Amino acid sequence: MxxxxxxxxxxxxxxxxxxxxxxxxxxxxxxxxxxxxxxxxxxxxxxxxxxxxxxxxxxxxQSISKVFTLTMAMQLLGEDLWERVDVEPSGDPFNSLTQLEYENGVPRNPFINSGALVIADILVSNLQDPKRELLEFVRKLTGNNTIDYDLDVANSEKSTGYRNYALVNYMKALGNIKNDVEPIVDFYFHQCSLAMxxxxxxxxxxxxxxxxxxxxxxxxxxxxxxxxxxxxxxxxxxxxxxxxxxxxxxxxxxxxxxxxxxxxxxxxxxxxxxxxxxxxxxxxxxxxxxxxxxxxxxxxxxxx
Amino acid sequence: MxxxxxxxxxxxxxxxxxxxxxxxxxxxxxxxxxxxxxxxxxxxxxxxxxxxxxxxxxxxxQSISKVFTLTMAMQLLGEDLWERVDVEPSGDPFNSLTQLEYENGVPRNPFINSGALVIADILVSNLQDPKRELLEFVRKLTGNNTIDYDLDVANSEKSTGYRNYALVNYMKALGNIKNDVEPIVDFYFHQCSLAMxxxxxxxxxxxxxxxxxxxxxxxxxxxxxxxxxxxxxxxxxxxxxxxxxxxxxxxxxxxxxxxxxxxxxxxxxxxxxxxxxxxxxxxxxxxxxxxxxxxxxxxxxxxx
Amino acid sequence: MxxxxxxxxxxxxxxxxxxxxxxxxxxxxxxxxxxxxxxxxxxxxxxxxxxxxxxxxxxxxQSISKVFTLTMAMQLLGEDLWERVDVEPSGDPFNSLTQLEYENGVPRNPFINSGALVIADILVSNLQDPKRELLEFVRKLTGNNTIDYDLDVANSEKSTGYRNYALVNYMKALGNIKNDVEPIVDFYFHQCSLAMxxxxxxxxxxxxxxxxxxxxxxxxxxxxxxxxxxxxxxxxxxxxxxxxxxxxxxxxxxxxxxxxxxxxxxxxxxxxxxxxxxxxxxxxxxxxxxxxxxxxxxxxxxxx
Amino acid sequence: MxxxxxxxxxxxxxxxxxxxxxxxxxxxxxxxxxxxxxxxxxxxxxxxxxxxxxxxxxxxxQSISKVFTLTMAMQLLGEDLWERVDVEPSGDPFNSLTQLEYENGVPRNPFINSGALVIADILVSNLQDPKRELLEFVRKLTGNNTIDYDLDVANSEKSTGYRNYALVNYMKALGNIKNDVEPIVDFYFHQCSLAMxxxxxxxxxxxxxxxxxxxxxxxxxxxxxxxxxxxxxxxxxxxxxxxxxxxxxxxxxxxxxxxxxxxxxxxxxxxxxxxxxxxxxxxxxxxxxxxxxxxxxxxxxxxx
Missing domain, CATH: 3.40.710.10 (DD-peptidase/beta-lactamase superfamily)
Structure with a gap:
């Protein structure tokens, strides 16, 4: 070929x-x-x-980073992961709150925003320095140590990311978020800003x-x-x-x-x-x- | 192996x-x-x-028959088929009316009931005798001429199939059903009754x-x-x-x-x-x- | 004044x-x-x-007739009526199927179409000749014996009333309709056609x-x-x-x-x-x- | 009597x-x-x-306070208020996010939580010191200057009020919140804590x-x-x-x-x-x- x-x-x-x-x-x-x-x-x-x-x-x-964080979460939790997030297609636009409302705060899959935020919550719970460790993980997979976050993008997302704040707060109200809101969204906006x-x-x-x-x-x-x-x-x-x-x-x-x-x-x-x-x-x-x-x-x- | x-x-x-x-x-x-x-x-x-x-x-x-009827509809219509039914996972229980309500009567895919009923409508429009032709199609694929409908099952479904009647009527109200209701559901209940x-x-x-x-x-x-x-x-x-x-x-x-x-x-x-x-x-x-x-x-x- | x-x-x-x-x-x-x-x-x-x-x-x-049929149903059933239909505003367009889906076939109130169809089902169950008795009721309230159905309107609604057929079939699937579909919608289309x-x-x-x-x-x-x-x-x-x-x-x-x-x-x-x-x-x-x-x-x- | x-x-x-x-x-x-x-x-x-x-x-x-804040907002904005919040019953549990999703961030009425939060946003925009002015308003209506917020209740709500944070963030994402999130929820949790x-x-x-x-x-x-x-x-x-x-x-x-x-x-x-x-x-x-x-x-x- x-x-x-x-x-x-x-x-x-x-x-x-x-x-x-x-x-x-x-x-x-x-x-x-x-x-x-x-x-x-x-x-x-x-x-x-x-x-x-x-x-x-x-x-x-951006969202491609969700595959990296999911991989890290599967390394850490194995099958227990699936109590926190489902594996079904969403059938709804990518940041739907409606589905969460009917399914008790368990996102349909780890690739919609709500699911990726639960994964972020898991990494914040289980890693010493999640931002550094994600960077190390991606650098290892590529053998390239210059890969990094784009802090302008991360800050830009943070200043306009009300929908993601809404998702985390809502899932916290429904009991599916364990950490404070701020470190989760901070990690999430950083992962999305990865430049590759x-x-x-x-x-x-x-x-x-x-x-x-x-x-x-x-x-x-x-x-x-x-x-x-x-x-x-x-x-x-x-x-x-x-x-x-x-x-x-x-x-x-x-x-x-x-x-x-x-x-x-x-x-x-x-x-x-x-x-x-x-x-x-x-x-x-x-x-x-x-x-x-x-x-x-x-x-x-x-x-x- | x-x-x-x-x-x-x-x-x-x-x-x-x-x-x-x-x-x-x-x-x-x-x-x-x-x-x-x-x-x-x-x-x-x-x-x-x-x-x-x-x-x-x-x-x-039952629903396995939807793959046969979809195949026949694709033979008949080719790409035009996808104006009548989408190809996305539904994210909802298999006979949801809600999705139809928000998406103008176009079912999410041909394997949920609403989608299969649209496929049935297409076959009723395009075939002389859809029940006979479906049977011939399945018999050809298997090389077995004794495969047939189970009429007891077909009649049983018809007498309790209010949800499917609701789906067809609703899609007809929304303009995505071309034939009368009765021949469509009759064909549909027959296809589901295929015994194999x-x-x-x-x-x-x-x-x-x-x-x-x-x-x-x-x-x-x-x-x-x-x-x-x-x-x-x-x-x-x-x-x-x-x-x-x-x-x-x-x-x-x-x-x-x-x-x-x-x-x-x-x-x-x-x-x-x-x-x-x-x-x-x-x-x-x-x-x-x-x-x-x-x-x-x-x-x-x-x-x- | x-x-x-x-x-x-x-x-x-x-x-x-x-x-x-x-x-x-x-x-x-x-x-x-x-x-x-x-x-x-x-x-x-x-x-x-x-x-x-x-x-x-x-x-x-049209829908003003729903007040007459509700009144007749309340005469017949009293408080038992409210097991079949609720009394809350719908918050949704007037013929929503979504709400029925989440609330087990019990319409939100007797003035949305689904609720009026349940009332029609009740009158069909409890009256000898519901169409005649509704007419007598309205004639009595007005003292005018010439009030009648407009059969052109009734037939016109019937020939295009797929949405109402969908509602009745769906509620029958969910167990909240007792009679056959046809006499219910026939009564309903007649009541809506009352000319006053x-x-x-x-x-x-x-x-x-x-x-x-x-x-x-x-x-x-x-x-x-x-x-x-x-x-x-x-x-x-x-x-x-x-x-x-x-x-x-x-x-x-x-x-x-x-x-x-x-x-x-x-x-x-x-x-x-x-x-x-x-x-x-x-x-x-x-x-x-x-x-x-x-x-x-x-x-x-x-x-x- | x-x-x-x-x-x-x-x-x-x-x-x-x-x-x-x-x-x-x-x-x-x-x-x-x-x-x-x-x-x-x-x-x-x-x-x-x-x-x-x-x-x-x-x-x-608690929510009875929403009548007071609505009254103040009507004094301030008059009919313009109704561009920000509707007057229809909600037909959904009192803190539904689904409705907001389908109606572009405009709450159904000022008495559901989302609507009251929009009213709070309006008061934060239009008043120098909204907490003090609400207190003065209620004291005037009752002629009783000892009416006050219960700060234990206000703090208790704040520490568990993720759902309200979710609502404000979500409406801000949809463009119907003008101020920062924090002063709005702070005012809202205080109004709910009024003791009378x-x-x-x-x-x-x-x-x-x-x-x-x-x-x-x-x-x-x-x-x-x-x-x-x-x-x-x-x-x-x-x-x-x-x-x-x-x-x-x-x-x-x-x-x-x-x-x-x-x-x-x-x-x-x-x-x-x-x-x-x-x-x-x-x-x-x-x-x-x-x-x-x-x-x-x-x-x-x-x-x-």
Whole structure:
């Protein structure tokens, strides 16, 4: 399979000029990004790399970070985790309070905001310095020690993050938050501000394409079973209210963020990251979705 | 891989005596089934068969029939189908009217009751004799001309199917039903009453494990792309409010019915059907779910 | 109090030309009405009458009929009625299925469609010939034997009344409907088709301004307590999703219909009916609401 | 009308021993109250007073305070107020987030928590020292300068008031809160902590029975029209999810609080307050509801 040729074809076919989407504007820092950015990076299980465009430029990974924090929480709590958060698709816009109201404060899955805030609460309870340890975890997965939070983004989110404050307070009222509100949202806004490139994301997510082990050293980070479960969750819940559509069009487990990034994996084959800041109405990168659809069509294999 | 040995181990490990579930009782005919029934049949892509227990006894396939009617509707309408029904998981109990109310009568996916009734409406519009043609379709997939509707079950559903009448009338009020109410629900109650064995279901679903072609003759029934999409839908929406849980535990696309049957496929590897009438609280076969979880664990491969 | 002068002033101030509303179009028959129609009739507890405009022309009373059927059901069942339907405002558009879903098929009050259909079910259970007996009841209240159903309207509603069929079927699924679907909706569509004038409506509703007795003969139709309760229900639930607004602006118990009629009463003072077919967005007569607001302002007394 | 005899009869008929309700326990301070407390005070428009039991003992008025803050906000903003909060009954439990989600952050009415928090936001915007000015307002209405906040209750609410923090943050996210979160909830928790007796509440609410004027001095506090509107709001929205029931049983405008107090008024006749801390399932005083039902039955007049 000539992956580079396929990526080049995708690069040629797709351009931001045809996109109807808009850059995320709900926080001022995100709105500053250049809408023309477009990059893709594919990392094969034989350690070969393929890419195009702005694949080495860092951007705000936003909700993609939820996969990292979930992985850390699964390492810490194992199956006990699932008393605090469910594993079902939400069927509702990504920050719905209604569902919490009817289900006693237990979020539908760890990838909607309420679920990620419960995961943040768990990490705050179980780690000495959660912000530092998350950074160490991501640096280890990528072998790159310069990855860091973007404090301007973190502060920008904090100053406008009333909806997330509402979610934490509401779940605390319902008994599913153990710590004070402030350290949880502080951690959460930091995790969302992580700045990474497509190349770094593809490297980090190789873990999930490689049954829980680092590809280069074969060091085991999480068990095969847990890897399978994280992949299943990405498949059914990784794309806000558009998980079905992504599964339907692309057929790979993945996770998107409002910074315009998407990462997806093909188990035992590759991990791939794509970035274009123009978002469709559901909040997923328009070119990113299209690029991954083309990838599975041109390579001829999805998981289905 | 010694599938028969694995099936035998599953048969040994699991028994209806340990199950907490209950036989479906919402229609009198279904409540008559023997709760001790338990069978499983695996059909490999090399045409080999493996099974245990009551694998050749027919039962009411109920919602599993929605995969057959969806396949027929995709043959007829192609992409136009998706204007009438969405492809997202529902996040709500399987017959919710609330979602329809907020989304203008467009069901979330073709496997919830409202979505299957829209599919029924489409078949009633496009086929001369939809009941006969569905039967012919299923008989062709299995090569078995004795498969038929169970008219006692169909009549029993009709006499108590007020919720389905409510759904059709409501969607008609919202403009998403084209035919009269009666022929639609008549067709729908017939499709649900189809009686098939685990062996026959595994044979019929080999289509979806074999990229849209019959395994024996390689005759193409639907395109590869459509097959992939049906599989993606089974993955994200095949198990009512428990699709995430099934994906999480089993990691295969599949479809369940309240008759206690479940069919799942592993693309390019096998299709498998299991039957035990005892249902968990979400309406899926308790032993069936467990048997499939054991199967992917013991074989060591899911799609993730 | 010179009521005629006040009515004349209202007639002068308000005109259909300033109204932004639209004639109800959901059934063809209702859409045929002349939008310029405007009439009002006030009936005083000293038996004096005041009116303007098209006050003696009959129109389709639609939901106003729900007060008559509720009164008959209260005569028949007394307090047992409240096990089948609640007395709380709905807070939702007038034909919401969502609320039924969360409250086990018990409608919020007898004036939303679902509640009126439960009342219809009760009358079908308890009366020999409900359509004839409703007619006799209304004829008695008005002393006018020519009042009748408009069969064109009734048939028109039936042929497009899928939403009401959905409601009855859904409540039957939830166990709160005792009869077959057809006779219930047949009765319901007939009651809605009753044709009455403002004068006849004001006469009929004098019952509720006169503590349950006919004004002329002092014959007791229902008890004082039941009258008080019906008035309380009209106050809190008589105007679909705009009951608070009406209470706030007008301050009288009343009931509206999509035919453009509104009846209101001031206990021990008067009953008043107004008709203009132009409906605001909530489905209440725009001029009717304004006329009643002017009435209580110009007379200087509401119940508050 | 011998009101004292009627009150004595009510006192005799009703006892806390028969009540099934429970003292509010959601904040520790409220749970400390003696469940046997029971008092009632009626203040007539001829300035005569009638009472029984613990009518002069102060208790936490809680949500009854929302009528005072609404009155102040209406003085300040007039009709502009209604762009920020609606006047419709909620049809949902008293602190629902779901409704806000569907209606863009505009609370259904000023008596549910979200609505009262918007009113608090308005007072924080428009008053120099809102806590002091609320105290002065209530002291003026009662002529009693010793009325004050109970700081133990206010602090107790603050330390457990996550749901209210959630509401303010959520409405701020939706653009309907202008100030910082902290001063709003601080003011809100103080208003709820106001301690008043039945006698003082009856005196304060005479305003609403007397068309907006103090009874003793005839000083006008708010206009007749605004008084009518506040009364209409109490009628349709004063009792959480039980407004219809109260209207149905009692037939007077009123307001309840989880401290066990209820105040009601009969326009141009009397204001009446009752207190018993045992709450029914909907959060209203069980004996209080019963006492007021007996009052309107024994006096023979409600507003209907």
């Amino acid at each position: 000539d992956y580079q040729k396929i990526l080049d074809q995708i690069h040629e076919e797709l351009t931001y000029k045809d996109a109807l989407g808009k850059v995320a504007s709900y926080i001022p820092e995100l709105a500053k990004v250049d809408p023309r950015k477009f990059g893709m990076h594919l990392y094969c299980d034989d350690a070969s790399h393929f890419s195009f465009g702005d694949s080495e430029e860092r951007f705000s990974i 490139s497509c190349k770094e994301l593809a490297q980090a997510f190789m873990l999930f394409a490689n049954r829980g082990k680092l590809l280069e050293t074969e060091e085991k980070i999480i068990s095969k079973t847990k890897t399978k479960r994280i992949n299943a969750l990405m498949q059914t819940c990784g794309f806000y209210d558009e998980a079905g559509e992504f599964s339907f069009e692309v057929g790979l487990p993945g996770k998107s963020g409002v910074g315009g990034g998407i990462v997806a994996i093909h188990p035992s084959k590759y991990s791939v990251a794509v970035w274009s800041p123009l978002l469709n109405k559901k909040g997923n990168s328009e070119l990113g979705m299209a690029a991954l659809e083309r990838l599975t069509t041109l390579t001829g294999f999805s998981i289905f | 010694d599938y028969q040995k694995i099936l035998d181990q599953i048969h040994e490990e699991l028994t209806y005596k340990d199950a907490l579930g209950k036989v479906a009782s919402y229609i009198p005919e279904l409540a008559k089934v023997d709760p001790r029934k338990f069978g499983m049949h695996l059909y490999c892509d090399d045409a080999s068969h493996f099974s245990f227990g009551d694998s050749e006894e027919r039962f009411s396939i 064995s685990c062996k026959e279901l595994a044979q019929a679903f080999m289509l979806f494990a074999n990229r849209g072609k019959l395994l024996e003759t390689e005759e193409k029934i639907i395109s590869k792309t459509k097959t992939k999409r049906i599989n993606a839908l089974m993955q994200t929406c095949g198990f009512y409010d428990e699709a995430g849980e099934f994906s999480f535990e089993v990691g295969l696309p599949g479809k369940s019915g309240v008759g206690g049957g479940i069919v799942a496929i592993h693309p390019s590897k096998y299709s498998v059907a299991v039957w035990s009438p005892l249902l968990n609280k979400k309406g899926n076969s308790e032993l069936g779910m467990a048997a499939l979880e054991r199967l992917t664990t013991l074989t060591g491969f899911s799609i993730f | 010179d009521y005629q002068k006040i009515l004349d002033q209202i007639h002068e101030e308000l005109t259909y030309k300033d109204a932004l509303g639209k004639v109800a179009s959901y059934i063809p028959e209702l859409a045929k009405v002349d939008p310029r129609k405007f009439g009002m009739h006030l009936y005083c507890d000293d038996a004096s009458h005041f009116s303007f405009g098209d006050s003696e022309e009959r129109f389709s009373i 004038s403002c004068k006849e409506l004001a006469q009929a509703f004098m019952l509720f301004a006169n503590r349950g007795k006919l004004l002329e003969t002092e014959e007791k139709i229902i008890s004082k307590t039941k009258t008080k309760r019906i008035n309380a229900l009209m106050q809190t639930c008589g105007f679909y999703d705009e009951a608070g607004e009406f209470s706030f602006e007008v301050g009288l118990p009343g009931k509206s219909g999509v035919g453009g009629g509104i009846v209101a009463i001031h206990p021990s003072k008067y009953s008043v009916a107004v008709w203009s077919p132009l409906l605001n967005k909530k489905g209440n007569s725009e001029l009717g609401m304004a006329a009643l607001e002017r009435l209580t302002t110009l007379t200087g007394f509401s119940i508050f | 011998d009101y004292q005899k009627i009150l004595d009869q009510i006192h005799e008929e009703l006892t806390y021993k028969d009540a099934l309700g429970k003292v509010a326990s959601y904040i520790p301070e409220l749970a400390k109250v003696d469940p046997r407390k029971f008092g009632m005070h009626l203040y007539c428009d001829d300035a005569s007073h009638f009472s029984f039991g613990d009518s002069e003992e102060r208790f936490s008025i 007796s039945c006698k003082e509440l009856a005196q304060a609410f005479m305003l609403f029975a007397n068309r907006g004027k103090l009874l003793e001095t005839e000083e006008k506090i708010i206009s007749k029209t605004k008084t009518k509107r506040i009364n209409a709001l109490m009628q349709t929205c004063g009792f959480y999810d039980e407004a219809g029931e109260f209207s149905f049983e009692v037939g007077l405008p009123g307001k309840s609080g989880v401290g066990g107090g209820i105040v009601a008024i009969h326009p141009s006749k009397y204001s009446v307050a009752v207190w018993s801390p045992l709450l029914n399932k909907k959060g209203n005083s069980e004996l209080g509801m019963a006492a007021l039902e007996r009052l309107t039955t024994l006096t023979g007049f409600s507003i209907f």
